[in-house]
Amino acid sequence: xxxxxxxxxxxxxxLGQPASISCRSSQSLVYSDGNTFLSWFQxxxxxxxxxxxYKVSNRGSGVPDRFSGSGSGTDFTLKISRVExxxxxxxxxxxxxxxxxxxxxxxxxxxx
Amino acid sequence: xxxxxxxxGGLVQPGGSLRLSCAASGFTFSNYWMTWVRQAPGxxxxxxxxxxxxxxxxxxxxxxxxxxxISRDNAKNSLYLQMDSLRAEDTAVYHCxxxxxxxxxxxxxxxxxxxx
Numbered sequence: 001x002x003x004x005x006x007x008x009x010x011x012x013x014x015l016g017q018p019a020s021i022s023c024r025s026s027q028s029l030v031y032s033d034g035n036t037f038l039s040w041f042q043x044x045x046x047x048x049x050x051x052x053x054y055k056v057s058n059r060g061s062g063v064p065d066r067f068s069g070s071g072s073g074t075d076f077t078l079k080i081s082r083v084e085x086x087x088x089x090x091x092x093x094x095x096x097x098x099x100x101x102x103x104x105x106x107x108x109x110x111x112x
Numbered sequence: 113x114x115x116x117x118x119x120x121g122g123l124v125q126p127g128g129s130l131r132l133s134c135a136a137s138g139f140t141f142s143n144y145w146m147t148w149v150r151q152a153p154g155x156x157x158x159x160x161x162x163x164x165x166x167x168x169x170x171x172x173x174x175x176x177x178x179x180x181x182i183s184r185d186n187a188k189n190s191l192y193l194q195m196d197s198l199r200a201e202d203t204a205v206y207h208c209x210x211x212x213x214x215x216x217x218x219x220x221x222x223x224x225x226x227x228x
Binding site: 035037041043049050090092096097100105 | 147149156157158159162171173207212213214215216217218219220221
């Protein structure tokens, strides 16, 4: 099974400053059709998860453009250009290329 | 607007059974894979099971194989998770989600507590 490893697991950030989360997979996430099924989710306290990014770099519906995704193969990054108070929560990467789907451990973003 | 409204859940004794339901609206249910994801208290997200559009393919995480059954009724736009032989480690919030190689829309979640 594919193992997803996120870092850091805790990320204190200053409002208005950028933030970056890394996600690595134990094997390539490139599917046979050329797509890479790596997505990012945000879970605010007490809420259900929300999809932010799909296929590495595509923002979901209604997702602010301060969120961006990048990467290829086994190394991926989620960036927040300027952190806002509403961005507090836990962020997860997830791979959907190989069965079974797998989530990273989660990265807790908090305001300093 | 895509909506997934969950019902079921609650407190059950070890070894007991429970059935979760998820009512879908706002999209053509029969065109999509569907999935269940769970989150144990204070823990991360764990994929549990997925089902193909017509129900012909089903996949499960190893820890629930033989105990949980995912199913769907496309005529009722509904997804189900039958959970049997429940264990304490199955205690979690269970989310249904539409699945397009990842969950793109999520239900509100329902708490399942397995305890005597």
